[in-house]
Amino acid sequence: MRLSRLLRILWISYRFRLDEIVAQADPSGRLSRWWHLLFFWRHDTTPRGVRLRIALEMLGPIFVKFGQMLSTRRDLIPADIADELAKLQDRVPPFPSVEALAILERHFGQPVHEVFAAFDPKPVASASVAQVHFATLFDGREAAVKILRPGIRRVIEHDVALMDTAAWLLERLWSEGKRLKPREVVAEFAKSLEDELDLIREAANCSQLRRNFRNSSLLIVPEVFWDYCGSQVMVMQRMHGTPISQIDALQAQGIDLKRLSAAGVEIFFTQVFRDGFFHADMHPGNILVAPDGRYIALDFGIMGTLSETDKNYLAVNFLAFFQRDYRRVAQAHIDAGWAPPYVRVEEFEGAIRAVCEPIFDRPLKEISFGKTLLRLFQTARRFEVEVQPQLVLLQKTLLNIEGLGRQLDPDLDLWQTAKPFLERWMSEQTGWRALRRALLDESPYWAKTLPQLPRLLHQELAAREAERRQRRIAARLAARDKRQQRWRWLGWGVAWVASLVLTWWLARLG
Secondary structure, three states, X not given: OHHHHHHHHHHHHHHOOHHHHHHHOOOOOHHHHHHHHHOOOOOOOOOHHHHHHHHHHHHOHHHHHHHHHHHOOXXXXXXXXXXXXXXXXXXXXXXXXXXXXXXXXXXXXXXXXXXXXXXXXXXXXXXXXXXXXXEEOOOOOEEEEEEEOOOHHHHHHHHHHHHXXXXXXXXXXXXXXXXXXXXXXXXXXXXXXXXXXXXXXXXXHHHHHHHHOOOOOOEEOOOEOHHHOXXXXXXXXXXXXXXXXXXXXXXXXXXXXXXHHHHHHHHHHHHHHHHOEEEOOOOHHHEEEOOOOOEEEOOOOOEEEOOHHHHHHHHHHHHHHXXXXXXXXXXXXXXXXXXXXXXXXXXXXXXXXXHHHHHOOOOHHHOOHHHHHHHHHHHHHHOOOOOOHHHHHHHHHHHHHHHHHHHHOOOOOHHHHHHHHHHXXXXXXXXXXXXXXXXXXXXXXXXXXXXXXXXXXHXXXXXXXXXXXXXXXXXXXXXXXXXXXXXXXXXHHHHHHHHHHHHHHHHHHO
């Protein structure tokens, strides 16, 4: 099977001239010239990004997902290819309902009609990894049942192995291979797929996000029905809403699109800076709008996490951008170790200013974040800034936010919408609010420790007294040993002198 799959990949690569794309990427130009000499008869005016996108679509859903992920790595691929790969749609024909019912029966250990009061065998959504059916529980609650595609793990393992082999060859045979780190990209992709193959993990992500936004006026997250979930099956609350891409339907319902657009920005920054846990697949297909104007999140297979260090770094950079303090941005990169210490701050500051200054004070419809990010990556590459893997999903999500913002309110000023939130968040990290939060966080520890303080203090004092006593004893023993050593040396000296005197006296007698 792997051999036939490899042959198909090679044929499609040859048919769409993907080898030419690799040759053109060589900065020296030598590889491209050799390619044209060897394959002079092959000519096609179709843009290379279009050819790559069609080839990935023909290779199947796993390659489509890889193309989607690659479209977010604008630090690695040219802008025209990234823009084209961003058009990839993960529309996969559903697998037969008979197989879906068989998976459910194996999972539950009983017929489906004994588990659900009603189950619709016709899927409402189908993707590369799973598909979704609607059902009704016996207590009357409506549910959405997500079922893992049968045999998908074996297919993924084969395709990822082939991708890794191709990446290894690129690193060995292409001068730019090591810099672009294709094997790391494939490993990142494999990790995200592994996470999506465990629906228990997705259910846990959903549950965490729901807890973070409990009673929120901005976002609704479905409830997970844990008694029905497993690694191959996830059952959650069915959500009713209008797809966010249906602008006319939203307007007909009286939804305020400007308010909805601003709410999306606030949801994003709340997830990132308050929780450090964010939905990283916020394309229009995964978002509904409730009748009351709140967002509804769906599909929790891809989530991002940030450490406190990452959050503080991002907040400092965002605020510095908003305040046009480019020197602070440059210095933050160097202080974080993302830029080498020998980089001149003044040069880095000037390069960042050249990228960012043109986009301020302009509405979103006149700004392309994709192009801005690309120029920032080019600047970063020039100054040898390391791209941080934990921020790749954040970049992808920000691009999704850009797309949603353009649809809902082309005049949205992302900077002015986000700035008050970031300033409020930063104020909560310093001053009396931060002190109060730290005290509250530590209160369980202090409540347990305070009653023990007298005993702990007595133990500490006793330990210190015992340590001083041991030091005194050790000092006395050391002094005794020193005295004994001196007496030993004196004794040896006397014996030596006595032996000399005895020897001299015997010599006189003789």
